[in-house]
Amino acid sequence: MPSSAQDRALAELIRQALVDDGVLAAGDFGVVISQRRQPIVITTDISGRHTVRVRPPIAPQRVVDFVRNKAAELERNAVKLATMAPRHPVKQLVDGEEFTWLGQSMRLYLTEQEGPARRVRHDDGWQLVVSAAAVRARGADVLTDWYCQEGLAWVERNAPSWWRRIAPGRRAQPGLDVRDLGKVRAGVFDELADQASFHWPLFQLPAALCEYVLVHELAHATRPPGKPHGPEFWARVKRVMPDGRRRQRLMRQAWLDIWTGATR
Template identity: 30%
Template sequence: MNLKTEITLIRSCRRTLAIELRPDSTLLVRAPRRLSLKEIHRFILGHESWITRKKAELASRPEPAKKQFLEGEEFPVQGQSCRLKLVESASSCVNLSGNRLVFPIQLLPTARESLTKWYREYARSYITDRVRHYARIMACCPSSLRITSPRRRWGSCGPADSLNFNWRLVMAPPEIIDYVVVHELAHIRYKHHGPEFWRFVGAYFPGHKNARRWLKDHGHQLDF
């Protein structure tokens, strides 16, 4: 294969092979546990033209402009544009007030780090609440919950049923956040992406296909 591409292989009890090109141009391949590497390699080779085309599509996407942290600049919170309000304040805390992100000017030298910290704290509070809500109705209890900073995924469920969520997820609309929460909670019961898994997800979030499509189309914009 002529493509220089990093590949992550995930084996599970699924019965079919699946391939996905991530936003960072790496490949995610899902395969049955006992399938040989030779067969997996043949499967990837068979998708070489698809991979090339998808990489070209990714490369043509405009990168979100880096924020300058200027008065009135917009930042997404739960899918809504919130304008930055620079203030002189004795407090060194960022606050959300209506549709304004109130940002103390003394934090400007470390603006990106300070706002990232605020987003992480906001994500921890909001996502924890949504996990509790769905965990109760889905009867899926996670062992722990962490807010992380991966570039490659929005959430994950560990072997011990620990849930991890990307802090950038709270930039997305509420229904997209809920989809990722339901998706990861469903992995507590099903450690694969087989038909049973998707039926279970669909029972609690019928719009999962639209949510997945939204993340593929717009997920790269959730950053600053």
């Protein structure tokens, strides 16, 4: 078996051959020596960077020819992924900064009065009234806590009616939670804990899209047979939400532009 030094040398030869050929720009790709079944595999991540994985022994020119033949496809993949890349905004925690709740705009209003954050109606629209001292002490955590609290209240109000429709006469409704999932997905069902959890940024989206995520996780809670997102799963979603697939597409697109907690 080749040594790691030999692998590194081969990877550098292939990298340089690709750069010299001009098919891929230096810095836009990497070369990895792999023991995969296929001699050459190219993957593209969401930033548009390519990884060329090769199984030795292999001639650098063979890799160059393979990549050149795939150049148009690689460009299409990079462009497609670029449109899917998150564009999460960075917010300032100052008066007038815009946030959303269930798709409705609201402006941040910092008050010197103590007390929990609250959403109130104002002459020119909705305000999210937050203690300035709390923001100075805890930053964005004050707002994410508010989303968790209000999001959980929304889920607890809406889940029972959806659960009765999606699981009539079945087991009890699963537990519900809203928190920072630390992942890109909007919700997750923990089968062992029998709990559906939702990522707090979800509740910036319109209610129809939040309903889709709620139904999605409740469908998992019915424990349909087959694959996690197989035919039986989707049959249960569509039974109560015929436009579930459409809402899923809209949710995924909208998710790219929601605030996930970054501030400046």
